[in-house]
Amino acid sequence: MTNSKSVVILGTGAWGSALATLASTNGHKVHVWSRRGSKTLAEVLEGADIILSAVSMKGVRDVVSGLKSLSLSPEIIFVTATKGLDPQTTCTPSQIWQEAFPHHPIVVLSGPNLSAEIQQELPAATVVASSVISAAEDVQLVFSSHRFRVYTNTDTLGVELGGTLKNVIAIAAGVCDGLQLGTNAKAALVTRGLTEMVRIGVHWGGKKETFYGLSGLGDLLATCNSPLSRNYQVGYQLACGKTLAEILAHLQGTAEGINTTKVLMQRSKQQNISTPITEQVYRLLQGEVTPRQALEELMLRDIKPEYH
DSSP: OTTOOEEEEEOOSHHHHHHHHHHHHTTOEEEEEOTTSSSOHHHHHTTOSEEEEOOOHHHHHHHHHHHHTSOOOTTOEEEEOOOOOOTTTOOOHHHHHHHHOTTSOEEEEESSOOHHHHHTTOOEEEEEEOSSHHHHHHHHHHHOBTTEEEEEESOHHHHHHHHHHHHHHHHHHHHHHHTTOOHHHHHHHHHHHHHHHHHHHHHHTOOGGGGGSIIIIIHHHHHHSOTTOHHHHHHHHHHTTOOHHHHHHHOSSOOHHHHHHHHHHHHHHHTTOOOHHHHHHHHHHTTSSOHHHHHHHHHTSOOOOSOO
16 A cells, blocks of 8 residues: 555554554554563564554553663654553653653544454544644554544543543443443433543643543443443442452453542542542442442432533
């Protein structure tokens, strides 16, 4: 194909593999790297145009420091597809990448993208966001296809926070379904969850309208309604009486919402942001309340106007 790019995917989990398939189907040269693989980072990165990180949040800093020790072409575009917050600094993945590589364009890829459905070639859409719009457009071309629609956006932080914050609400939605509380309760929870996401996201610097797009509301709807979502599974199984340790022992991959909830509680207390749903999810994960008590607490909150 004309304008074929060399794309390196860091992370061979379900998400990294799904993205690798999309780029390679479009005729790009794709190399994948995993810590457990036989190739070094330096070998895999030779001639790379785009480096996409799909590692879990806890692996981001290691990968960044591994790359910093290499001499990379200044033309390389970094794409981050990790959804989470750094427990030490409360930074988002793109903030960590940008700090390490201040002269490179950083693109965030986020949306309602359950890996298993993408691997089955079911239709999906996503957002690529960057302050350098030409970089976002390059990444858009690499992954766009008739079954994977890619939109661009300039609100990098908002797009990234949408995908991160909704994981906390997805745990609550799983609890709601596990307790069989019905459609009305679930609709109310997800709607108020979106309000909470917007409140946090705007306070941190994201744009309000971004949270009503694919990477906010879109991703929220996908993960709050699908058993394929690991965060939903955590909530659902907690509601069915399993312990968090039992659930995590059998969970394939990382439920980023667990770590995100902790970091979010810490940061929203410091900044005095009201996060009632996050607070109950946090208490539930800490074992301070049962799933039913957590949802009752939300129902018993003071009555107030819907919008301030």
